[in-house]
Amino acid sequence: MGRRWQDGRSTLVVRGDGELGAEPVPLEIATSYRARTKGLLGRDSVEGAILLSPANSIHTFRMRIPIDVAYLDRDLIVIAVRTMKPWRLGLPRPRSRHVLEAEAGAMAGWGLRAGVRVEVTGGV
Numbered sequence: 001m002g003r004r005w006q007d008g009r010s011t012l013v014v015r016g017d018g019e020l021g022a023e024p025v026p027l028e029i030a031t032s033y034r035a036r037t038k039g040l041l042g043r044d045s046v047e048g049a050i051l052l053s054p055a056n057s058i059h060t061f062r063m064r065i066p067i068d069v070a071y072l073d074r075d076l077i078v079i080a081v082r083t084m085k086p087w088r089l090g091l092p093r094p095r096s097r098h099v100l101e102a103e104a105g106a107m108a109g110w111g112l113r114a115g116v117r118v119e120v121t122g123g124v
Helices: 033-038 106-110
Strands: 008-015 024-030 049-052 067-072 078-084 098-103 117-121
Touching (some): 024 033, 024 117, 098 106
Parallel strands (some): 024 049
Antiparallel strands (some): 008 024
């Protein structure tokens, strides 16, 4: 199930526990090498989340804020969620094809946890 996204803006929908009214989350998509390399570096905050694709690991060197990181498989199912402080190196996740980043604490508020499926809608 290959995904062909381009750098830009979209919407993330978290489909946890079969909720019908899942809250949409503003999403930046970073698929080019340049956009993936930059990620959230140099930002003091982020509105929503950023999706790095393809990706199976990240680092937080030169970041100013702690972030939540969700590793997604090829079907956009969450493998793991971690909170990382600045200046850390995340280990690669072998089954991960995409990585979501957001401000620390945001993902718990969205119900994002291992086993939950997400959708990327609009602007893809």
